[in-house]
Amino acid sequence: MRSGRTFIISGPSGVGKSTVLNALLARHTDLAFSVSATTRNPRPGEQNGVHYHFINVDQFREMIARHELLEYAEYVGNFYGTPKQFVDDNMARGRDVILDIEVQGATQVHTLRPETVRIFIAPPSWDELERRLAGRGTDSPEKIQKRLVRAKVEFQMAHTYDYFVINDTVDGAVRELEAILIAEHCRPRERMEMIDG
Amino acid sequence: MRSGRTFIISGPSGVGKSTVLNALLARHTDLAFSVSATTRNPRPGEQNGVHYHFINVDQFREMIARHELLEYAEYVGNFYGTPKQFVDDNMARGRDVILDIEVQGATQVHTLRPETVRIFIAPPSWDELERRLAGRGTDSPEKIQKRLVRAKVEFQMAHTYDYFVINDTVDGAVRELEAILIAEHCRPRERMEMIDG
Numbered sequence: 441m442r443s444g445r446t447f448i449i450s451g452p453s454g455v456g457k458s459t460v461l462n463a464l465l466a467r468h469t470d471l472a473f474s475v476s477a478t479t480r481n482p483r484p485g486e487q488n489g490v491h492y493h494f495i496n497v498d499q500f501r502e503m504i505a506r507h508e509l510l511e512y513a514e515y516v517g518n519f520y521g522t523p524k525q526f527v528d529d530n531m532a533r534g535r536d537v538i539l540d541i542e543v544q545g546a547t548q549v550h551t552l553r554p555e556t557v558r559i560f561i562a563p564p565s566w567d568e569l570e571r572r573l574a575g576r577g578t579d580s581p582e583k584i585q586k587r588l589v590r591a592k593v594e595f596q597m598a599h600t601y602d603y604f605v606i607n608d609t610v611d612g613a614v615r616e617l618e619a620i621l622i623a624e625h626c627r628p629r630e631r632m633e634m635i636d637g
Numbered sequence: 638m639r640s641g642r643t644f645i646i647s648g649p650s651g652v653g654k655s656t657v658l659n660a661l662l663a664r665h666t667d668l669a670f671s672v673s674a675t676t677r678n679p680r681p682g683e684q685n686g687v688h689y690h691f692i693n694v695d696q697f698r699e700m701i702a703r704h705e706l707l708e709y710a711e712y713v714g715n716f717y718g719t720p721k722q723f724v725d726d727n728m729a730r731g732r733d734v735i736l737d738i739e740v741q742g743a744t745q746v747h748t749l750r751p752e753t754v755r756i757f758i759a760p761p762s763w764d765e766l767e768r769r770l771a772g773r774g775t776d777s778p779e780k781i782q783k784r785l786v787r788a789k790v791e792f793q794m795a796h797t798y799d800y801f802v803i804n805d806t807v808d809g810a811v812r813e814l815e816a817i818l819i820a821e822h823c824r825p826r827e828r829m830e831m832i833d834g
Contacts, residue, residue: 560825562832595832603820604828616823622816623800628757631801635759635792 443630444472444531446553447621448539448546450598451561451607452591454573460561460605460613461540467614468621472530472537477503480518493523511541511548520545536621543597557624559617560598564608566591640827641669641728643750644818645736645743647795648758648804649788651770657758657802657810658737664811665818669727669734674700677715690720708738708745717742733818740794754821756814757795761805763788 451457465473477493479500488494495503500519503509512521522539530537539549546558563569569591573584598604603620607613648654662670674690676697685691692700697716700706709718719736727734736746743755760766766788770781795801800817804810 559823562828565832595829599825599829601825603823604825604832605823606828606831616819619816619819620823622813623820626756626800626802626813626817628796628798628801631759631803632792632796634803635762635801 442534442625442634444533444535444537445621445624446527446531446537446539446549446556447624448541448549448556448558449561449617450540450542450546450558450594450601452563452569452594453587454569454576454591455561455563456572456607456610456613457540457561460607460610460617461538463610463614464617465538468618470535472526472535474522474526474537474539476520476522476541477509478518478520480520510539510552511545513542513544513548515542522549543594546601547597555629557603557620558598558601559603559605559620560595560601561607561613562595562604563591564606639731639822639831641730641732641734642818642821643724643728643734643736643746643753644821645738645746645753645755646758646814647737647739647743647755647791647798649760649766649791650784651766651773651788652758652760653769653804653807653810654737654758657804657807657814658735660807660811661814662735665815667732669723669732671719671723671734671736673717673719673738674706675715675717677717707736707749708742710739710741710745712739719746740791743798744794752826754800754817755795755798756800756802756817757792757798758804758810759792759801760788761803 449457449461465471475489475493477495477500479495479497482494486492500521503521504512508524509521510524510527512519522541527537549556550558570584570588573579573587579587605613605616646654646658662668672686672690674692674697676692676694679691683689697718700718701709705721706718707721707724709716719738724734746753747755767781767785770776770784776784802810802813
């Protein structure tokens, strides 16, 4: 059986990461998508166990104490973490696992597990990211400027990532993600074992 | 303009490397295939400049002296080398270049140019490689055994390669090669330049 691998997908808000991930997961039902635990309140329409595992701060601290989180980070006053069990169970069954986490969390996972593949979803240009943020109509001009600066900070921190996928079109971005998933299963460690027994 | 990259394809005799490469090149006419220079005699049907640049030993030595070869190696008493000019001209025009060279030559190129991607075409199993070698009907049983031992030596030397593509079916192998080519153009160095500058 081929080994399951873990792929981290990061990207700034407004880049269209969720759209790209949903398209990828719709086409590849064998991929396991990791649902994060968070202490933030559910937004309208968000379901527990689907969008997030919604837990309180005490529960979050317990998960940390029991080493049940692969990584955790704070973002705008709330905590977010990746339950370890789901990742390990799926990998053991030969399934690839997709983690949608930001750069701080990705660094933690990569330090613990250097074989994890890190992919950054980037905009075609900074102007285009600004247009997309403005087009959502959810943020004030000041908040958009803050998000843009944060995006540039993340972009600089992401220079050690393995891959940058540019979300120019959703189809193009999904095609690149699919290629990366296939290519990463051609690595010598996995393949030499297959051939030599 | 996106940068051209160099991809080295190696693999033992009998693995079906030429069939896979021909299928890849037929589907992707933008790829530049590097034709090696050699001092061996042309076989029936081989054309100068298409299969090889057929030159004599003096000419080969001159190319070495003028640093016109990216790598060169001896194989069964003959010399083989990669003309540097063709590789550099095509990369400068943004085209990917495919080098069909063996492990010794690949090591030379990778030492000079660490950004070169090395791909090893491997058989699904050693038994299957033996069947393919026997099926060609061109070698004596003793020669087949020699080729198998050589294949295992190359395989061990290739553990530092970036990728192992298994030629189970030609379509499957081409699909993996296509994925590797796409994925390698998603590397941070190339992509961060596109976005930031």
